[in-house]
């Protein structure tokens with residue numbers, strides 16, 4: 263059980279986008295439920311809290327806030343840190359619970375930290391085996407069922423979110439100083455990846471340079487590289503053709519397939535990410551730009567790191 267974990271990302275969307283958003287998230291393998299008031303909640307199977315929440319009724323899609331769950335002790339530590347560093351405590355936005363801690367990073371990214379237990383365990387799956395030279399592990403059977411018999415891909419849980427920020431350093435410093443998160447890897451001023459001290463996947467929160475804040479992607483764990491590929495393939499067949507994948511990231515090592523959401527941001531299927539159980543044993547690297555994107559795979563769409571939320575506000 264982690265002391266701190268990413269619970270969900272909240273995105274504000276116009277009422278006109280409710281239907282297309284619901285169809286998109288369901289196609290991706292998630293459950294869409296009407297929440298309280300103007301809220302639409304997006305769940306993984308078997309996880310008792312939403313992984314994405316949509317607040318409807320805004321003029322344009324934009325990042326609303328990021329919610330982190332923390333143990334009582336960790337929440338208290340975060341509050342003490344925030345107060346000692348003169349971070350202003352914010353009021354809960356209208357319609358959201360006062361409980362917990364509402365704080366903004368220096369760039370305006372709003373966080374809500376609440377006391378919560380990360381006690382939803384993802385069911386284990388059989389180890390993914392391949393036959394490789396000298397290692398015949400899968401004997402007397404094929405790798406997959408026929409295409410027509412393959413089950414739908416159902417994401418297991420939310421893994422991480424990539425947030426746009428005008429200043430990667432100060433957004434990174436904030437989560438390091440206030441939340442106690444640790445830098446996993448970075449590439450110059452362009453992107454930084456953080457994990458939770460005490461053990462988490464390679465990245466839980468990541469920050470990418472832009473002209474303003476915004477939501478870039480939320481990433482969902484699936485069981486195997488095949489599920490990453492099948493998920494992407496099925497979304498393509500359903501008409502979600504703007505995508506990036508199948509590939510493997512160099513930073514974090516995960517297999518990936520991203521699918522554009524109705525607003526030009528992304529959801530990602532991923533598996534086999536590096537796991538950092540001991541921050542002091544992990545060597546954080548500075549990655550040159552040419553190595554930072556991926557180890558292999560197609561090139562992303564040209565506007566893959568374009569922050570449409572900024573463009574909207576500038577118009």
Ligand SMILES: [Fe+2]
Pocket residue numbers: 422424479481530
């Ligand atoms: Fe990702």
